[in-house]
Amino acid sequence: MIFQERAAPPEWAPFVTRLWYLETPRVRRYEKILPLPFVHLIVNLSEPYRLVDPRxxxxxxxxxxxxxxxxxxLLIESPRLIRHVGVEFTPQGLRAFSTIAPSDATGRVQPASAALSGIAQLTRRLRRQPTPDAALASLEAFLHERRRPELQADTLVTEVLAAMADHPDERIGEFAVRAGITHKTVIAHFRAACGITPKAFAEVLRFHRFVTGLPIGEHLPGWADLAATSWYYDQPHVVRAFRRFSGYTPAEYVRRVTEFGPDAASFVPLDEVPQSPS
Structure with missing residues (x-):
């Protein structure tokens, strides 16, 4: 396995968290990707990925x-050798490099050509790079060329995201009262910058933080105890979140992820396509 990560330049802090290069054999043919509180650009340098729909x-x-x-x-079929470079954008990050509306990216996996000009040329360039360092440098240069200097981070959205990072269960109305603005103003700013409502994003963030924080492979407390020390109200609330975001019960999820370790928390390997409920 080859994995190399590069921090984003400091001036990109509101928009990009990291760039990475990955080369590794797939763990299983399929992978269930649980909702993530980020936007990603992936440039695949291997055989194609395939996206599997609910049918x-x-x-x-x-x-x-x-x-x-x-x-x-999401459910994907991975190439036998995974080899790609990627960019992890913050929730409001893509628009700093693209003219695509954030709402047009939400809930979709789409060709990067719809969002970033020159992506085909970048892909060809990356295939010729001899090292991960060289590939990451090419990717960073590509983003520098597309940075929209006139577009700055929405300071209100930045504050909301910081508040959510500390308290994913906080109600947006409470934040609005503290900030001295209306609830509708917060929602409008957040949707314009991130393409999703703050409530929907907070639910994704809360679940992501919960599953990535589970002590997989260690002694796991009871779900009622885990709920009590998390941002969920009670055990039924945890169960509903797992059903909605992973398609598993909490116990099913832990059984599957324990086999592969903490790295599988949001990327669950599968041997076959799960059967859709009848």
């Missing part, structure tokens, strides 16, 4: 694609 129908994903913030899990 089990697969479609080939273009070499470079953008995955917006998802509110449901």
């Amino acid at each position: 089990g129908q697969a479609s080939v994903v273009e070499d470079a694609f953008v995955s917006g913030i998802q509110t449901e899990y």
Whole structure:
């Protein structure tokens, strides 16, 4: 396995968290990707990925694609050798490099050509790079060329995201009162910058923080105890979140992820396509 990560330049802090290069054999043929509180650009340098819909129908994903913030899990068929470079944008980050409306990325996996000009040329360039360092440098240069200097971070949205990072269960109305603005103003700013409502995003963030914080492989407390120390109200609330965002009960999820370790918390390997409920 080769994994190399590069922090985003400091001036990109409101928009990009990291860039990475990954080369590794797939763990299993399929992978269930649970909702993530980020937007991703992936430039695939291997065989194509395929996206599997709820009916089990697969479609080939273009070499470079953008995955917006998802509110449901995705199911993909991975190439035998995973080799790609990627960018992790903050919830409001894509618009700093693209003219696509944030709402047009939310809940979708689409060709990156719809969001970023020159992506085909970048893909060809990346295929020729001899090292991960060189590939990451090319990717960073590509983003520098597309940075929209006239577009700055929405300071209100930045404050909301920081508040959510500390308290994913806080109601937006409470934040609005503290900030001295209306609830509708917060929602309008957040949707314009991130393409999703603050409530929907907070639910994704809360679940992501919960599953990535589970002590997989260690002694796991009872779900009622875990709920009590998290941002969920009670055990039934946890169960509903797992059903909605992973398609598993909490116990089913832990059984599957324990086999593969904490790295599988949001990327659950599968041998076959799950059967859709009748």
